[in-house]
Structures are given as structure tokens and as C-alpha cells.
Amino acid sequence: MTNTSDLIVVGSGILGLATAFLAHEQGRSVRIIDSADRPVGSSIQNFGHACFTGQADVIQDTARHARAGWLRAAQAAGFWAAESGTHIPAMTDVELQVLREFAEHRGDEVTLLTGPDVGAALGNPDLPAVGGAHLPLDMRVDPREAAPSLAAWLDREGVTFSWNTRVTAVGDGVVATTRGDFTAAEVVVCPGFELMGLFPQLAEAYDVRVCTLVMALLERPSHLRQDLAMLTGTSLARYDGFAAMPSAPALRDELARREPALVDCVANLMATGIPEGLLVGDSHAYSLSPEPFIDEDVADLLIDRSTALLGVERPVVRQRWLGRYADSPNTNLVLERPDARTTVAVVTSGIGMTLSFGVGHLALSGEQIPGF
Ligand SMILES: Cc1cc2nc3c(=O)[nH]c(=O)nc-3n(C[C@H](O)[C@H](O)[C@H](O)COP(=O)(O)OP(=O)(O)OC[C@H]3O[C@@H](n4cnc5c(N)ncnc54)[C@H](O)[C@@H]3O)c2cc1C
Known part of the structure; x- marks a missing residue:
């Protein structure tokens, strides 16, 4: 039964970690599964620029959730976050x-x-x-510090990490991996630019x-x-x-x-x-x-x-x-629910670090942002 949790998050980039952070705040048991042995994807390659203000009007509520999440996570995990604009x-x-x-x-x-x-x-x-x-209102973090620090803090807080474990399929609360199956009441999939490997039809539908x-x-x-x-x-x-x-x-x-x-x-x-x-x-x-x-x-x-x-x-x-x-040339956000227990969340423009905690909130709450 140790392979079962309330929530499985696929991907330990900032979007997966932010989603795990929010679920952990809600008191849910969380497992994060990643094919790498630490965060090394887009989330450590970027500017560390949380650019809330310059985003579209339609996403400003989500940006406010994101900003609040960044501040709480930085406070909890102790990584550098400057409200310097x-x-x-x-x-x-x-x-x-x-x-x-x-x-x-x-x-x-x-x-x-x-x-x-x-x-x-x-x-x-x-x-x-x-x-x-x-x-x-814009903020600064160090991308080389923020995701690794948040992962380390979540680990200390009891979130389970399955590193070096590639997910091969997700559906109806079952996550098939190169180390066997894991189950959860809910699964949020945040594979970043590797969406094509897990949900090719979705990637093709949005030209990701x-x-x-x-x-x-x-x-x-x-x-x-x-x-x-x-x-x-x-x-x-x-x-x-x-x-x-x-x-x-x-x-x-x-x-x-x-x-x-x-x-x-x-x-x-x-x-x-x-x-x-x-x-x-x-x-x-x-x-x-x-x-x-x-x-x-x-x-x-x-x-x-x-x-x-x-x-x-x-x-x-x-x-x-x-x-x-x-x-994606068609959307800034792929937020889809292929079945009742699975959510796929990929920010498809260069603002995924900025919005991470806001998109994590959308993924867990079931809200959508039409027209973004
Ligand atoms: C050069 C550059 C500059 C940028 N500047 C900014 C910026 O200043 N501000 C901003 O907001 N955004 C910026 N971005 C965009 C931002 O970095 C991304 O949108 C964001 O990091 C995406 O986070 P993620 O968690 O979705 O993806 P990632 O960080 O790529 O994480 C995805 C994770 O999923 C794992 N994974 C994928 N498939 C599987 C699988 N099948 N099984 C197990 N694990 C899997 C990967 O190993 C990876 O760890 C920039 C990006 C780049 C590259």
C-alpha cells in the first residue's frame, strides 16, 4: 500500500513542485515522480523572473495566486525571493x-x-x-536555487520522491512507470516540453x-x-x-x-x-x-x-x-482532464515559472481560464 497516495505529481519542475506544495499545504499525501535525479528541466534554465504584471489581463487572478504561492514557498523553504520588481x-x-x-x-x-x-x-x-x-509587483528568484530548495524542503516535510523513474502511462489514478505502478486518488501531470512522450494526442491537438x-x-x-x-x-x-x-x-x-x-x-x-x-x-x-x-x-x-x-x-x-x-502557437496553457482523476498541466509559453503556483492552483481546483 506504500505505492498509494492522495496525489501523484509527474514532473519535479517548478510547476510540479508548486502543485505538490499547494497539495501539501492542504494536508494531502503527495508523491512526485521524475525521470531525472533532480530538477534539471526548463525550471533551472530560465531567468528567475516572475513577470506577473506584463501578462494578459485574463490571467491576472492566476498571477496573484502565483505571487502569493511564491512568497509562501520562499518563506517555508528558505530560498531567495526578492520583491524588487x-x-x-x-x-x-x-x-x-x-x-x-x-x-x-x-x-x-x-x-x-x-x-x-x-x-x-x-x-x-x-x-x-x-x-x-x-x-x-514582479519578483526575482534564483532558478538554480528555487526548484532544488523547494524539492529538498518538500522531501523533509514528508512528500515522497521517486527519482530516476520514468512515467510511461497515466490513467484513472494509475501511474505506470519503469519501476512499476503507483496509484493515487488524483494525478497531476507536469512533464513540460516532454508532453509528446506521455500524451501525444494532446500535444498534437495543441501543436505543442x-x-x-x-x-x-x-x-x-x-x-x-x-x-x-x-x-x-x-x-x-x-x-x-x-x-x-x-x-x-x-x-x-x-x-x-x-x-x-x-x-x-x-x-x-x-x-x-x-x-x-x-x-x-x-x-x-x-x-x-x-x-x-x-x-x-x-x-x-x-x-x-x-x-x-x-x-x-x-x-x-x-x-x-x-x-x-x-x-504552442495556439495557447499559453494546456490544462486538460483526460479522465476524472488525471489533470495535465503544461505552460506553453515562456512564463511557466511566473505562473507555476497559479497554474498549480488551477490544476488542483479544477478551474479553467478560457481564452488564455
Ligand atoms: C531560457 C529560458 C528562460 C525562461 N525565462 C523565464 C522567466 O524568466 N520567467 C518565467 O516565468 N518562465 C521562464 N521560462 C519558462 C519556464 O522556465 C518554464 O515555463 C517552466 O520552468 C516550466 O516548468 P515545468 O515544471 O512545466 O517544466 P520542467 O522544469 O521542464 O519540468 C518537467 C519535469 O518533468 C519531468 N518529466 C517529463 N516527462 C517525464 C516522464 N515521462 N516521466 C517522469 N518525469 C518526466 C522532467 O524530467 C522534468 O524534471 C524560461 C525558459 C527558458 C528555457
């Missing part, structure tokens, strides 16, 4: 116009800044910004594919804060909240003229600080079976543009990697 320099009048419209739309969630103020906040007083914004992103870890010069989070004009064109503003089409036209190389590699130029250094990226390419190669021109472009904004004269690269996350 995001800074966005506006380098052109069109970028500033999008920020003004967004501030008008969201009120207190957005503070407009002068050019000198946003430069100072980013540690680069010489930045020739025409203005900017601070999004005070793998997005690969060129990333780098630089040495962080002392003038840049560990809790730094910088979004840029490309982010304003990309995240649904900003992209819904009336001036967003004009911004996309301007970016195509001003920064064609960034547009070509589908960049979301951004940077965050972590204890290990400065994370910069990223580009986006889509494939069912991506090749592992990093394009050096793209990597250099992203480093060049981000460090120019941050006043880093001689960037020192410590690591490069090709990150991966699940993507």
Missing part, C-alpha cells in the same frame, strides 16, 4: 508610449520613470533612455513543440544589483499585457526597422541578476526535435545589446546554454 528602459518615444498606455491601463501596478531614474535603477546612469517604468533559447551567464560587475530585472522594447512587443496596448503594432514596426537582427532571432532581450552572475538572453526558435547547436552570432548579439544597456564594457561569459521550454 522589473525595470524597463524606454529607448524611443514609441517604447515610452506603450509604457504610458500600460500605466494608464493598469494603474498602481506600473510606475513611470524619467530616463535618468530608470538608468540609475539599472546601475547605468549614462543610459540615454527617454523614460521608463518600474513594475513593483519545443522552443529553444540562447542564454548566457556573465560575470556580474559590482555596479549591477543581484535583484536586477530588466525588460526591453522586444519584451514590450512580446508579453501579452504590453502587446495588447494600442501602440504595440507601431513598436513592432519600429523594432523591425531599428533592430532587424533582434527581430530575426525572435529576441526577448532581457537580463536578471543572480548570485552566480548576470543572466542575459534570449532568442526563440521552434521545433518538434530541436538541434543542440548555439549560433554564436545570436549569442554575441544578445550579449552585446543587453550589456550596452547595462553599461558593462567588457562582458565576461561564464556559461552558455540552449534553454528549452514547451511552446
Whole structure:
């Protein structure tokens, strides 16, 4: 009977761990099953940027659940989480116009800044910004710390982990694995970009594919804060909240003229600080079976543009990697119930870390977010 629990979570990425955390808070017995021996998927490859404010209006309730969950988990497990917000320099009048419209739309969630103020906040007083914004509700975590710390804390709290155990099928409360069957009253499946391996029909129905992103870890010069989070004009064109503003089409036209190389590699130029250094990226390419190669021109472009904004004269690269996350051209979230006891949850855009505790709440409560 030890193979039976109230809830089985498949996947020890941040979405699976967040779901397990919420179920543990409810007093349920939980088992987490993962084919790896620790969290090594998308959840440790990202910026650690909890970008609640820039997401679509329709997901803001879920974002509030997510933010509260992040704060409770950080408090319980003792990992670093900074409520330091995001800074966005506006380098052109069109970028500033999008920020003004967004501030008008969201009120207190957005503070407009002068050019000198946003430069100072980013540690680069010489930045020739025409203005900017601070999004005070956004948060920072260290992706290399948060998921492993949360897993270790859940383990200490009595959540059972089955590592090195590949799940081969899930249905009606039975989870078949390479180490035999496990049963539970309810199963939540969070396999990230490996959805195709477990639920191929679902993956095909949503055209789920793998997005690969060129990333780098630089040495962080002392003038840049560990809790730094910088979004840029490309982010304003990309995240649904900003992209819904009336001036967003004009911004996309301007970016195509001003920064064609960034547009070509589908960049979301951004940077965050972590204890290990400065994370910069990223580009986006889509494939069912991506090749592992990093394009050096793209990597250099992203480093060049981000460090120019941050006043880093001689960037020192410590690591490069090709990150991966699940993507769909049709939806930001696959949240399906193939049978009464199984929920499949995959965030299919680059905001799964941000929304993890909110999506975990949806998976456990049975709520849906139509139109997201
Ligand atoms: C470069 C990059 C930057 C990003 N930046 C951000 C950001 O700043 N903010 C943000 O919100 N999001 C960001 N994202 C997206 C975010 O990282 C992901 O959306 C999120 O981590 C997905 O979490 P997950 O738990 O669903 O997936 P994962 O972390 O990939 O975890 C899935 C787990 O499931 C396990 N698994 C899969 N199949 C099986 C199976 N059959 N049996 C057993 N185990 C299985 C895997 O081993 C893995 O451990 C970024 C992603 C990348 C790659």
C-alpha cells in the first residue's frame, strides 16, 4: 500500500513542485515522480523572473495566486525571493508610449520613470533612455536555487520522491512507470516540453513543440544589483499585457526597422541578476526535435545589446546554454482532464515559472481560464 497516495505529481519542475506544495499545504499525501535525479528541466534554465504584471489581463487572478504561492514557498523553504520588481528602459518615444498606455491601463501596478531614474535603477546612469517604468509587483528568484530548495524542503516535510523513474502511462489514478505502478486518488501531470512522450494526442491537438533559447551567464560587475530585472522594447512587443496596448503594432514596426537582427532571432532581450552572475538572453526558435547547436552570432548579439544597456564594457561569459521550454502557437496553457482523476498541466509559453503556483492552483481546483 506504500505505492498509494492522495496525489501523484509527474514532473519535479517548478510547476510540479508548486502543485505538490499547494497539495501539501492542504494536508494531502503527495508523491512526485521524475525521470531525472533532480530538477534539471526548463525550471533551472530560465531567468528567475516572475513577470506577473506584463501578462494578459485574463490571467491576472492566476498571477496573484502565483505571487502569493511564491512568497509562501520562499518563506517555508528558505530560498531567495526578492520583491524588487522589473525595470524597463524606454529607448524611443514609441517604447515610452506603450509604457504610458500600460500605466494608464493598469494603474498602481506600473510606475513611470524619467530616463535618468530608470538608468540609475539599472546601475547605468549614462543610459540615454527617454523614460521608463518600474513594475513593483514582479519578483526575482534564483532558478538554480528555487526548484532544488523547494524539492529538498518538500522531501523533509514528508512528500515522497521517486527519482530516476520514468512515467510511461497515466490513467484513472494509475501511474505506470519503469519501476512499476503507483496509484493515487488524483494525478497531476507536469512533464513540460516532454508532453509528446506521455500524451501525444494532446500535444498534437495543441501543436505543442519545443522552443529553444540562447542564454548566457556573465560575470556580474559590482555596479549591477543581484535583484536586477530588466525588460526591453522586444519584451514590450512580446508579453501579452504590453502587446495588447494600442501602440504595440507601431513598436513592432519600429523594432523591425531599428533592430532587424533582434527581430530575426525572435529576441526577448532581457537580463536578471543572480548570485552566480548576470543572466542575459534570449532568442526563440521552434521545433518538434530541436538541434543542440548555439549560433554564436545570436549569442554575441544578445550579449552585446543587453550589456550596452547595462553599461558593462567588457562582458565576461561564464556559461552558455540552449534553454528549452514547451511552446504552442495556439495557447499559453494546456490544462486538460483526460479522465476524472488525471489533470495535465503544461505552460506553453515562456512564463511557466511566473505562473507555476497559479497554474498549480488551477490544476488542483479544477478551474479553467478560457481564452488564455
Ligand atoms: C531560457 C529560458 C528562460 C525562461 N525565462 C523565464 C522567466 O524568466 N520567467 C518565467 O516565468 N518562465 C521562464 N521560462 C519558462 C519556464 O522556465 C518554464 O515555463 C517552466 O520552468 C516550466 O516548468 P515545468 O515544471 O512545466 O517544466 P520542467 O522544469 O521542464 O519540468 C518537467 C519535469 O518533468 C519531468 N518529466 C517529463 N516527462 C517525464 C516522464 N515521462 N516521466 C517522469 N518525469 C518526466 C522532467 O524530467 C522534468 O524534471 C524560461 C525558459 C527558458 C528555457
